[in-house]
Amino acid sequence: MDHMDIYQIRRQNLQDILTKQFNGKPKLLADLMHKDGSQIARYIKPGGGIPENMGASVARQIETAVNKPEGWLDRLHNEIAENVIPYRVSNPEDLAEEKALYFADEFERLLEIRLSSRDKRELFKRMRDRYLRQLTAGQKVPDTEKEMEAEVIDFIEITKQMKQ
Helix, strand or coil: CCCCCHHHHHHHHHHHHHHHHCCCCHHHHHHHCCCCCHHHHCCCCCCCCCCCCCCHHHHHHHHHHCCCCCCHHHCCCCCCCCCECCCCCCCHHHHHHHHHHHHHHHHHHHHCCCCCHHHHHHHHHHHHHHHHHHHHCCCCCCCEHHHHHHHHHHHHHHHHHHHC
């Protein structure tokens, strides 16, 4: 079985949500989210063309709007266990970037804070570089949400210790 990348999985799940809950109309979901209709349509390109890749932040916003659990858009449904992030990418840079995006979002959620854009970019850059080093060295990187969350919690503890 070929593995879909994270963006294909999100696109497929968004299409399912639109079909089942919004009569196939991105504008209805966008209205619910107080966004312009084109902001949702660009991820599926109903009129044709190449759809944009949906980042972790937008995915979490959509999940919140449609009452899905966090991370729901990132998983294949009815094909792979629910607690596994099931995507594979051939490019380590893409995987490192996706995991770093997830990490930065999860870091904010667990701390119940909002990082400044600058701080979030710095956190993202450090985590992306870390994951890329691990992948390049053939080391294991977190594969499940539980592993990612455990890593975030460890990082928070290290950060607290450094400030003392």
